[in-house]
Amino acid sequence: MKFFCLAGPFIWSLACASLSPSPSTTGSLISTPSGTVQITKNEQCACRRLTQSFGRSVILPGQKNYTQQTVDDYWDIRAVLSPACVFVPDTADAVASALQIFSACNAQFAVRGGGHMNYPGSNNIDGGILVALSGLDSYQVHNDTIDVGPGLTWYDVYKALAPYGRAAIGGRMKTIGVPGLTLIGGFHYFNNKYGYAMDNVVSYDVVLGNGTQVVASNVSHPDLFWALKGGANNYGIVTKFTLNTFDIPQITTSIQVFNETYFPSFFEAMCHSASVDERDPIAAGMIATVAYNTTTKVASASLLGVQEGVSNPPSQFANFTKIPATQRINNVTTLSQWAETLDSPKQMFRVMFSHKTMKPDPDMLYSIYKAWKAAVDDISDVEGLYPTFVLNEITPSSLRVAQTNGVGNVWGLEPEPLMIWQFSTGWANAQDDLRVEAWARQLTEHLHSINQKKGLASEFIYMGDAGEWQDPYAGFPYENVQRMRDIRAAYDPKGIFSTLSWGGFKLGL
Ligand SMILES: Cc1cc2nc3c(=O)[nH]c(=O)nc-3n(C[C@H](O)[C@H](O)[C@H](O)COP(=O)(O)OP(=O)(O)OC[C@H]3O[C@@H](n4cnc5c(N)ncnc54)[C@H](O)[C@@H]3O)c2cc1C
Numbered sequence: 001m002k003f004f005c006l007a008g009p010f011i012w013s014l015a016c017a018s019l020s021p022s023p024s025t026t027g028s029l030i031s032t033p034s035g036t037v038q039i040t041k042n043e044q045c046a047c048r049r050l051t052q053s054f055g056r057s058v059i060l061p062g063q064k065n066y067t068q069q070t071v072d073d074y075w076d077i078r079a080v081l082s083p084a085c086v087f088v089p090d091t092a093d094a095v096a097s098a099l100q101i102f103s104a105c106n107a108q109f110a111v112r113g114g115g116h117m118n119y120p121g122s123n124n125i126d127g128g129i130l131v132a133l134s135g136l137d138s139y140q141v142h143n144d145t146i147d148v149g150p151g152l153t154w155y156d157v158y159k160a161l162a163p164y165g166r167a168a169i170g171g172r173m174k175t176i177g178v179p180g181l182t183l184i185g186g187f188h189y190f191n192n193k194y195g196y197a198m199d200n201v202v203s204y205d206v207v208l209g210n211g212t213q214v215v216a217s218n219v220s221h222p223d224l225f226w227a228l229k230g231g232a233n234n235y236g237i238v239t240k241f242t243l244n245t246f247d248i249p250q251i252t253t254s255i256q257v258f259n260e261t262y263f264p265s266f267f268e269a270m271c272h273s274a275s276v277d278e279r280d281p282i283a284a285g286m287i288a289t290v291a292y293n294t295t296t297k298v299a300s301a302s303l304l305g306v307q308e309g310v311s312n313p314p315s316q317f318a319n320f321t322k323i324p325a326t327q328r329i330n331n332v333t334t335l336s337q338w339a340e341t342l343d344s345p346k347q348m349f350r351v352m353f354s355h356k357t358m359k360p361d362p363d364m365l366y367s368i369y370k371a372w373k374a375a376v377d378d379i380s381d382v383e384g385l386y387p388t389f390v391l392n393e394i395t396p397s398s399l400r401v402a403q404t405n406g407v408g409n410v411w412g413l414e415p416e417p418l419m420i421w422q423f424s425t426g427w428a429n430a431q432d433d434l435r436v437e438a439w440a441r442q443l444t445e446h447l448h449s450i451n452q453k454k455g456l457a458s459e460f461i462y463m464g465d466a467g468e469w470q471d472p473y474a475g476f477p478y479e480n481v482q483r484m485r486d487i488r489a490a491y492d493p494k495g496i497f498s499t500l501s502w503g504g505f506k507l508g509l
Contacts, residue, residue: 046107076118114177121503165249190283195401209496271360274393284316349426384428
């Protein structure tokens with residue numbers, strides 16, 4: 001029997017534990033900067049074996065970088081948890097070894113890319129092993145593709161492509177991670193022409209639950225290739241994405257801000273934009289948000305519009321440009337320069353996302369907005385309340401890409417216009433967690449039920465904007481979910497990504 005010890009203020013007893021081969025459920029307590037949690041011998045076993053094999057790539061509580069990895073790298077304060085150890089692999093082989101160790105020790109683990117999924121357990125774990133992918137941060141630019149490691153942000157990708165005048169279809173804000181967004185769909189400004197981020201993955205390098213490494217592409221494991229296009233973290237850990245790139249050296253941007261008088265026109269312009277159905281569209285899209293200040297009672301709507309090319313003002317936002325605005329700034333720039341200005345700082349808020357989808361209907365959207373504003377006033381005593389109402393369009397042309405590219409994706413949506421209406425609610429204190437969740441959930445379900453009665457509702461749920469209580473798979477075609485489950489059974493027969501890694505949006509039984 002071997003022993004080894006590690007020093008440090010938060011080091012738990014496992015560091016000096018024996019290397020007993022048979023894991024059991026009793027364990028010990030660990031203290032971390034975020035709390036005290038129980039770890040079982042299974043996770044002790046995995047951390048010990050990882051430490052033996054990878055030494056400095058394993059970070060224990062109390063060691064330098066533990067707080068960086070378990071707190072600072074998360075967007076939402078709620079996602080901060082206390083893993084037993086953090087593993088930071090720098091090769092796909094290391095990821096493969098880790099998965100074999102997790103399986104052998106029967107140890108629970110979570111995986112983090114850019115750390116933007118916002119609810120506890122989706123990308124972090126109490127008492128288990130956090131696999132932080134920040135070390136897999138290399139990229140390689142080819143003629144019309146780029147190979148990207150899962151440790152990169154979308155800003156890293158846009159910056160890497162800028163010297164070549166090319167762009168990829170990824171996230172709209174600076175710090176969002178490549179892997180999470182790409183595995184769940186990927187709303188970008190240019191979906192209307194190029195489809196979603198998932199539609200632009202040419203191949204995935206994946207480590208399966210048993211440690212086997214496969215490449216999923218149109219010609220290699222095509223079933224897995226399809227399932228990864230929206231199938232999230234159900235199949236393996238992706239260690240490399242090969243993405244299409246496009247010749248987009250410059251973009252035109254349009255920042256427009258409207259006061260409440262013009263909200264009906266704003267919603268009308270949004271619905272019109274979602275409904276445009278051109279066979280050869282100019283790539284253009286936006287971030288559309290209404291912010292409401294419960295103290296001043298002032299609401300304002302903003303459009304951050306982006307269009308490929310140098311047409312200034314950008315032609316695709318003409319319907320917004322007709323509306324009197326309190327601010328309007330157009331600019332010609334590059335995607336990387338624009339993304340640089342759109343930071344979404346980490347650890348600012350606790351945040352609840354909740355949303356539903358509907359056919360574009362300006363009057364109903366305006367009613368939803370008014371109901372939301374009144375409901376926000378009802379919880380205005382919540383400390384640090386930061387309510388926003390967000391709209392995301394789904395254009396027919398964006399969906400036609402998957403329909404015609406010979407691969408498809410798990411969403412299986414028909415090319416019809418849709419509008420996602422989302423409440424993104426920030427607040428300050430943990431004691432309000434349940435209240436804000438109940439509030440968001442009840443309001444969202446109530447408004448959706450009105451849309452259902454009016455024949456306006458779609459059951460599509462986008463994982464990136466979903467609250468933890470929502471089920472995105474329920475909105476996919478039933479046959480797609482069955483196919484996803486069959487593929488999961490083939491590639492992960494032991495259920496490593498269902499039972500040992502259980503956080504995030506899992507496919508379920
Ligand atoms: C401020 C903000 C802005 C956003 N803007 C957009 C936007 O413009 N467009 C859009 O589509 N979405 C957007 N989102 C949603 C975003 O796409 C998701 O939060 C997404 O999960 C972020 O990816 P990530 O790598 O940062 O996430 P993470 O939290 O690191 O990962 C998300 C999930 O994927 C899993 N995962 C991560 N890496 C891997 C891997 N390599 N292999 C297997 N599983 C993995 C994790 O375990 C986790 O369950 C936004 C979210 C926020 C908070």
